């Protein structure tokens with residue numbers, strides 16, 4: 211079995227460049243199905259979720275070719291299949307974007323329930339209600355969502371909460387809907403904006419992405435072209451926290467500092483020095499970190515995807531910190547693994563109390579999901595002795611060359627195979 215081994219205690223120092231955003235890439239790849247020409251997508255992170263989605267595109271009839279590690283050429287003009295294989299769907303959460311893409315392009319879609327991280331119940335009722343509002347028939351049969359329509363019609367869609375997945379899925383579907391579609395209470399996350407920019411570059415007419423109201427005027431056809439994915443805010447945040455927890459001095463390059471404001475201000479509040487320029491952020495740690503309160507929220511609030519990594523950092527703060535998880539019901543599954551490293555975390559519903567001044571010590575732990583895996587690695591960087599993180603498949607879904615990048619900053623980290 212594969213493990214990531216971290217011998218903790220090294221201060222991270224130096225510069226590290228960020229990859230393309232996972233959550234933007236995994237939306238843009240399925241969205242490429244709507245394009246009527248060859249699409250060149252650049253700055254894709256080399257991660258399992260991207261590889262799996264490229265395979266899923268091929269399984270539907272698209273031609274895909276990686277011209278280098280981070281550039282995929284997609285020709286979806288010949289897509290004719292509307293049913294996605296169950297294993298493809300299970301490989302990533304983002305497979306749900308094939309619903310909107312296939313429905314818009316072919317007028318029908320059969321997409322099995324998506325996979326992805328187990329963070330408690332993750333319903334897709336807003337997606338399905340939205341497709342129905344656009345005029346599609348939507349039924350669930352044996353865990354497969356069946357969608358069909360005789361041309362979608364623009365409509366007003368109101369989301370009960372600003373779901374990223376539903377916003378993007380409905381935006382993709384309505385690119386060809388006749389007339390105007392309005393998505394109200396839309397998610398404002400950077401990957402919503404990036405997906406809209408991608409579709410617009412190919413000929414869509416979307417305005418308002420990044421605000422609570424997105425307006426899509428339907429077009430007859432999209433073309434092809436080139437697009438570069440934005441840098442990954444969650445990867446960026448993970449390295450910023452890794453710098454802070456090791457008392458290091460790290461400049462994270464190829465980033466959009468504005469996307470990181472909620473984290474940058476929390477790190478400053480805790481006593482770190484955070485400086486930023488056009489496309490970089492420098493984080494200098496502090497021996498005496500202050501405890502704080504963290505509440506996850508939709509963008510521009512503190513991202514739930516950085517909550518586990520932040521919990522690792524709070525173990526090293528002076529005093530007790532409180533985390534409130536407002537997005538997912540069960541995002542503290544990592545707590546029992548943290549405890550093996552000596553952390554003192556008490557969970558009560560959506561709240562976690564993290565006792566600081568903790569002397570973390572190396573142990574064998576297992577990633578319970580993607581970001582929990584990253585958080586265990588971050589904790590391992592600050593622990594005494596060796597930490598072995600298992601279930602690395604979760605981590606490989608979302609971080610490009612994680613060990614290489616951390617090693618370049620001075621971490622003692624490697625991948626090992628161990629007999630059970």
Ligand code: UD1
Pocket residue numbers: 233236303304331332333334335336337338371372373374375376514515537538539
């Ligand atoms: C996406 C991200 C994930 C991130 C999350 C929140 C991708 C592939 N994944 O996940 O990394 O953690 O946003 O930023 O981009 N909800 C419903 N019904 C729905 C849809 C959502 O009740 O139809 C609820 C969910 O249960 C959850 C909340 O809305 O409580 C947020 O979900 P959503 O923003 O849709 O997250 P995901 O698309 O699952």
